[in-house]
Amino acid sequence: MAVSNTVARPKKKKNYNNMAYVFVLPFVVVFLIFSVYPVFRTLQLSFANYKGFGDVDYIGFKNYIRVLQDKYFWTALLNTVKIWGVNIVLQLAIAFLLTIAFSDIKFKIKGLGFFRAVYYLPNIIAATSVAFLFKTLLDWRYGTINQILAKFGVNEPINWLGQPVTARLSISLIQTWMWFGNSFIMLMAGVQGINKDYFEAASIDGAGRWKSFFYITLPLLRPILLYVTITSLIGGIQMFDLPFLMGTVNGEPLGATQTAIMYLYKFGFATRPKQVGYASAIAYILFLMILIISVIQFKVMNRKED
Amino acid sequence: MAKTVKKGILYIVLILLAVICMVPFLLMLVNATRSGREIMTSFTLIPGSSLKENWDAVFGFFNLFLGLWNSFKVAVPATILTSYFSALTAYALAVYKFKGKNVIFYTIVIFMMIPGQLSLIGFYNLISKLKLIDSYLPLIIPAIAAPGTVFFLKQYLESVLPMALLEAARIDGAREISIFHKIVFPIMVPGVATMAIGGFIGNWNAYLIPLLLLNTPKKFTLPVMIASLNASKDIGTNQGAIYMALAVSIVPILIVFCFCSKYIISSISAGSVKE
Numbered sequence: 001m002a003v004s005n006t007v008a009r010p011k012k013k014k015n016y017n018n019m020a021y022v023f024v025l026p027f028v029v030v031f032l033i034f035s036v037y038p039v040f041r042t043l044q045l046s047f048a049n050y051k052g053f054g055d056v057d058y059i060g061f062k063n064y065i066r067v068l069q070d071k072y073f074w075t076a077l078l079n080t081v082k083i084w085g086v087n088i089v090l091q092l093a094i095a096f097l098l099t100i101a102f103s104d105i106k107f108k109i110k111g112l113g114f115f116r117a118v119y120y121l122p123n124i125i126a127a128t129s130v131a132f133l134f135k136t137l138l139d140w141r142y143g144t145i146n147q148i149l150a151k152f153g154v155n156e157p158i159n160w161l162g163q164p165v166t167a168r169l170s171i172s173l174i175q176t177w178m179w180f181g182n183s184f185i186m187l188m189a190g191v192q193g194i195n196k197d198y199f200e201a202a203s204i205d206g207a208g209r210w211k212s213f214f215y216i217t218l219p220l221l222r223p224i225l226l227y228v229t230i231t232s233l234i235g236g237i238q239m240f241d242l243p244f245l246m247g248t249v250n251g252e253p254l255g256a257t258q259t260a261i262m263y264l265y266k267f268g269f270a271t272r273p274k275q276v277g278y279a280s281a282i283a284y285i286l287f288l289m290i291l292i293i294s295v296i297q298f299k300v301m302n303r304k305e306d
Numbered sequence: 307m308a309k310t311v312k313k314g315i316l317y318i319v320l321i322l323l324a325v326i327c328m329v330p331f332l333l334m335l336v337n338a339t340r341s342g343r344e345i346m347t348s349f350t351l352i353p354g355s356s357l358k359e360n361w362d363a364v365f366g367f368f369n370l371f372l373g374l375w376n377s378f379k380v381a382v383p384a385t386i387l388t389s390y391f392s393a394l395t396a397y398a399l400a401v402y403k404f405k406g407k408n409v410i411f412y413t414i415v416i417f418m419m420i421p422g423q424l425s426l427i428g429f430y431n432l433i434s435k436l437k438l439i440d441s442y443l444p445l446i447i448p449a450i451a452a453p454g455t456v457f458f459l460k461q462y463l464e465s466v467l468p469m470a471l472l473e474a475a476r477i478d479g480a481r482e483i484s485i486f487h488k489i490v491f492p493i494m495v496p497g498v499a500t501m502a503i504g505g506f507i508g509n510w511n512a513y514l515i516p517l518l519l520l521n522t523p524k525k526f527t528l529p530v531m532i533a534s535l536n537a538s539k540d541i542g543t544n545q546g547a548i549y550m551a552l553a554v555s556i557v558p559i560l561i562v563f564c565f566c567s568k569y570i571i572s573s574i575s576a577g578s579v580k581e
Binding site: 016017018019020021023024026027028030031033034035036037038039040041042043044045052094098101106107109113115116117118119120121122124125126127128129132133134136137139141142144147148151177181182185186188189234237238240241245261264265268269276279280283284286287290294 | 309312313316317320323324326327328330331333334337345346348349391392394395397398399401402403404407410413417419420421422423424425426427428429430431432434444447448450451453456476482483486507510511513514518528529530532533535536545548549551552555556559560563567568570571574575
């Protein structure tokens with residue numbers, strides 16, 4: 001019996017497991033062609049001078065050196081960081097306040113399902129439609145928003161999209177409008193995973209709302225906060241649709257809303273002739289930055305408190 | 307007493323925030339019924355009488371229903387491919403032992419962290435070499451390999467699939483692929499649905515890649531079509547028509563959202579818990 005078992009088993013098992021190769025094959029083939037290859041092809045092109053057709057001349061690190069010395073690239077990157085920064089701070093602040101309100105055991109706020117859905121609503125709309133909606137609503141002379149403000153006594157129409165600071169601020173606020181619901185849902189999911197006993201115990205010990213937030217909720221939410229911030233950063237550095245459609249590829253006014261990816265797009269797709277190698281080098285420099293920031297952020301936020 | 311007042315203020319703030327989320331859409335709907343001139347001169351929440359004119363102006367400029375249909379033709383097959391092949395791949399990774407399994411898994415994890423725009427240039431270069439510019443194929447086929455979805459479904463499967471069930475099916479003589487189709491996939495449906503909804507919205511709203519790949523206006527997906535409003539002088543100055551075009555692009559997804567907001571929200575919560 002023991003003998004027959006050892007003989008029969010391995011044969012059968014091998015049989016089952018080999019099927020796995022068939023099952024993963026479509027994924028692996030498509031993944032290699034459409035995900036892995038483009039990443040390495042971009043890397044290869046980043047060392048080349050290439051117009052998108054004709055010869056590919058390899059020129060070493062020249063593209064990278066040019067990116068690092070290109071003040072317009074740095075301006076675009078700084079614009080991206082400014083727009084993202086204002087947005088993430090507001091977005092997380094609102095999401096946190098909502099999380100505190102909805103998880104408060106004394107208030108017992110009703111309608112979480114409804115509010116969650118409404119707060120998330122702006123996020124499912126295509127950024128293209130959102131961009132046009134706000135571009136039209138924010139129109140300096142004829143936009144509905146300035147008309148509403150006029151009813152509240154703001155008689156001087158604000159040229160929202162025509163001045164660098166307000167143009168960036170408008171995009172930040174629209175991003176916040178689109179994303180705070182998403183962050184709130186994630187934080188709320190995290191809070192609902194926290195054992196209620198902690199709050200009960202803290203309450204018995206006389207800890208108030210804010211104390212239990214800072215000493216229980218916040219530390220336990222750290223992994224989710226890290227996840228939300230990193231995904232937002234990766235998404236934020238890739239910001240394109242909103243500023244691209246609300247201004248132009250050059251980021252009117254005065255380049256104030258040109259983001260890093262818009263700058264990449266300009267060289268990779270919009271200029272004639274294209275500067276594909278240069279755009280690829282921009283992509284890799286952005287990637288390195290994201291990588292470094294993610295690692296630092298991960299280290300800082302994951303630090304154990306002793 | 308103080309508590310009731312505080313609670314009341316809190317509700318007002320929450321409702322105000324909800325209003326802020328909805329008002330832009332409300333303004334859009336109202337303005338879609340008003341003439342460009344009316345919108346430019348005054349603000350009101352009372353619908354106007356120019357619905358028909360705006361509709362005609364929009365559809366005289368482009369056929370938005372064609373854009374809706376094109377988006378549908380891209381998003382539906384892409385979502386189906388992502389759902390099926392991610393489930394299959396996740397099943398293989400969760401259940402079987404085979405050489406290269408860890409390599410595949412760690413590559414998936416690494417690629418989840420690589421920003422998509424990084425490979426944009428290489429992707430476009432590949433598609434032009436394959437002579438697939440202006441085709442829907444490069445918008446659909448890559449959906450077979452969705453690393454994030456595979457990752458999520460693998461974790462999901464490991465928590466919900468009883469291995470004894472597979473053994474029992476094997477003893478009954480079931481083939482591996484039919485075990486997947488008849489036993490495993492039905493168990494995965496909630497997880498797959500969660501990912502499918504997110505994937506569908508992502509595909510439906512995608513702008514940059516369709517913008518780069520599609521040249522023929524008749525093939526434009528909805529977001530690309532809407533973005534072409536930027537180039538038009540005659541409709542660009544008619545705000546009524548712009549709001550109408552936006553309403554046509556937004557209302558379908560609002561209706562969908564009313565019916566499946568629960569699933570959409572559970573998909574985000576799932577995303578945060580996987581960490």
